[in-house]
Amino acid sequence: MRKIIHCDCDCFYAAVEVRDAPELAGRPVAVGGRPGSRGVIATCNYEARAFGVRSAMSSAHALRLCPQLVLLPPDFERYRAASRQILAIYRDYTPLVEPLSLDEAYLDVSGVERCRGSATLMAQEIRARIHTEVGITASAGIAPNKFIAKVASDWNKPNGQFVVRPEEVDAFVAALPVKKLFGVGKVTAARLQAAGVDTCGDLRAWGQAELVAEFGSFGASLYRLCRGEDNRPVSPDRARKSLSVETTYTEDLPDLDACLDALPPLVEDFTRRYERARDAGAVCKAFVKVKFADFSQTTVERAADEPSPALWRTLLAEGHARKALPVRLIGIGVRYAETREDGAQLALFDAESTGAVGAHAPDV
Numbered sequence: 001m002r003k004i005i006h007c008d009c010d011c012f013y014a015a016v017e018v019r020d021a022p023e024l025a026g027r028p029v030a031v032g033g034r035p036g037s038r039g040v041i042a043t044c045n046y047e048a049r050a051f052g053v054r055s056a057m058s059s060a061h062a063l064r065l066c067p068q069l070v071l072l073p074p075d076f077e078r079y080r081a082a083s084r085q086i087l088a089i090y091r092d093y094t095p096l097v098e099p100l101s102l103d104e105a106y107l108d109v110s111g112v113e114r115c116r117g118s119a120t121l122m123a124q125e126i127r128a129r130i131h132t133e134v135g136i137t138a139s140a141g142i143a144p145n146k147f148i149a150k151v152a153s154d155w156n157k158p159n160g161q162f163v164v165r166p167e168e169v170d171a172f173v174a175a176l177p178v179k180k181l182f183g184v185g186k187v188t189a190a191r192l193q194a195a196g197v198d199t200c201g202d203l204r205a206w207g208q209a210e211l212v213a214e215f216g217s218f219g220a221s222l223y224r225l226c227r228g229e230d231n232r233p234v235s236p237d238r239a240r241k242s243l244s245v246e247t248t249y250t251e252d253l254p255d256l257d258a259c260l261d262a263l264p265p266l267v268e269d270f271t272r273r274y275e276r277a278r279d280a281g282a283v284c285k286a287f288v289k290v291k292f293a294d295f296s297q298t299t300v301e302r303a304a305d306e307p308s309p310a311l312w313r314t315l316l317a318e319g320h321a322r323k324a325l326p327v328r329l330i331g332i333g334v335r336y337a338e339t340r341e342d343g344a345q346l347a348l349f350d351a352e353s354t355g356a357v358g359a360h361a362p363d364v
Helices: 012-020 059-065 076-091 119-134 146-153 166-174 186-194 208-215 218-225 256-261 263-276 309-321
Strands: 004-009 029-032 041-044 070-072 097-101 104-108 138-143 161-163 242-253 283-292 297-303 327-336
Touching (some): 004 146, 012 041, 029 059, 041 059, 059 070, 076 097, 076 104, 076 119, 104 146, 119 138, 138 146, 146 161, 208 218, 242 263, 242 283, 256 263, 256 309, 256 327, 263 309, 263 327, 297 309, 309 327
Parallel strands (some): 138 161
Antiparallel strands (some): 004 104, 004 138, 029 041, 097 104, 242 327, 283 327
């Protein structure tokens, strides 16, 4: 039986900015691109969220919602420095640390003897150290697997934690809205809701074959996740194969010109994530994914040694020409070579998960 902690710093970029400029405390703060260049918000603090500001929102819209918003450009060197401190704290408790981003990671503390073997106490201690040593706050979820730990870490944000013990897993997951399941976006959630499915408990009425028939291979994941099953281990050395961003548009983009106009915000979002994953390895390809109004999709890729907005424009035009229909989703990204030049495994900065939960387990 595993004991998994998912740690996630609160409003990480904005928190680092406020830490380094204490006069910003209590004011709405966001980190993002310039509004005049179709910039988007990377993150914002809770004071900004009270005005409706959210990550991935255009900076211009955020400033309309909150004219007094302090909008700062990202400073990845400072964020990476804070991240290194945080990862060092995590690894002081277990070598089984799987980073998801600069500020977020899974820790497998099964069998760790610190804090009398209690994952709950370890999470409290880790969060206290992050506050004392790094100067920001973090939240945590503690559970028998990665999926539930990640959901739980969002339960008592900011600066809190939530425990789901093995015997509580079934009831906890049954009550979860299906939109909390990894991979369930607005479109899938709407399809499920139209079928009368609002919670994971509702989804359990569907057999695996029904879900696969309706959602393809993703249906098998839905079948497991709505039962709280997640068997994948915490993997510190799993290689990253690709990095991408995508957006599903509330209204279909009618033609290629509209698609090309929608590309800059995606490029900006990708650039932020690429900076966070700078050590992931050598790029070998660039690609564009296009999903059309009829839900068919196509992917176009080409050899490349670095991200290239010009190449993405070319690939987008090629992909759009395959059907020339209105477009509901665009994605851009890169694929990485399998190993570094020195032969070492690539670092992983993104992961999702799935695992079986037993009825009896030690205290978490």
